[in-house]
Amino acid sequence: MADTHVLFVEDDDVIREATQLALERDGFAVTAVPDGLTGLERFRTDPPDIALLDVMVPGMDGVSLCRRIRDESTVPVIMLSARADSIDVVLGLEAGADDYVTKPFDGAVLMARIRAVLRRFGNAGGAYGAHPGDGGDARGDGEPLRFGDLEVDTEGMEVRKGGEPVALTPTEMRLLLEFSAAPGTVLSRDRLLERVWDYGWGGDTRVVDVHVQRLRAKIGQDRLETVRGFGYKLKS
Missing domain, CATH: 3.40.50.2300 (Response regulator)
Known part of the structure; x- marks a missing residue:
């Protein structure tokens, strides 16, 4: 530091x-x-x-x-x-x-x-790397992940929608990587706070909700589905 x-x-x-x-x-x-x-x-x-x-x-x-x-x-x-x-x-x-x-x-x-x-953000370790103590991360096998017209290159840390590049902040990218690693799986707000925001304690879920809204505006409103009472999931 x-x-x-x-x-x-x-x-x-x-x-x-x-x-x-x-x-x-x-x-x-x-x-x-x-x-x-x-x-x-x-x-x-x-x-x-x-x-x-x-x-x-x-x-x-x-x-x-x-x-x-x-x-x-x-x-x-x-x-x-x-x-x-x-x-x-x-x-x-x-x-x-x-x-x-x-x-x-x-x-x-x-x-x-x-x-x-x-x-x-990678100032104290690799940017977009695995969550501490994870034993793995959201990277694929070198091939971009595809969800409809959304393409997530987890090696090059690039996102494209309809072939056009999408500019994400590092936090938005971390959030998308969590969803991309488990498409179709509902991720709770508490899990996202722990995995993306590195909160080992309870946090304000408004942080998650607003970032999901921002991510939706960039990758498509219908790509991230709200599961009322549980969290969010990425539609494959």
């Missing part, structure tokens, strides 16, 4: 300084800024490995900043929200955030979330 660069956008001076110190003690290099416009500027001039964005910051709010970042990059984004039940959580995830943490947050929880996201 020593070389991992974090962009932290937070307008509360106390929270910003305390969190920056905690991150630096854990070996991260931190760029901490108080507003969204400065955050976007620093993102472009000194691209980070991960971005922590508070939802309510001046100049450009965190959701808008996340959307701008996602237009330009697949760098992982964690949103910070003051209320667990806030619509801001869903808006942030819909804008392209990979996860969120509610404020006030415990430093250990934030560090765990950051490390989990970085593991998924």
Whole structure:
């Protein structure tokens, strides 16, 4: 983690300084800024490995900043929200955030979330690799997997729909790989939280639901079926 660069956008001076110190003690290099416009500027001039964005910051709010970042990059984004039940959580995830943490947050929880996201993105191991302790992964035998007009190349980490490339974020790709490994099998939200988000504890299933919605928009609304009360499955 020593070389991992974090962009932290937070307008509360106390929270910003305390969190920056905690991150630096854990070996991260931190760029901490108080507003969204400065955050976007620093993102472009000194691209980070991960971005922590508070939802309510001046100049450009965190959701808008996340959307701008996602237009330009697949760098992982964690949103910070003051209320667990806030619509801001869903808006942030819909804008392209990979996860969120509610404020006030415990430093250990934030560090765990950051490390989990970085593991998924390959900063601490092979990108899109097997789940820790899995003994296997979602890769095939070299041949692309085909589901109707959807083609998933698990070796080259490429997805095509109707022959056209589909741009997925690493989290979306991990999610699709889980479904591709077991087409027709219903995967629960809790299982997806554990396998894709690396949660060894209970998490907010809204994270799964929003990412499934985003994935559907890219691979076809009817390709992922909702099994009410149980989860989702990939239609083969």
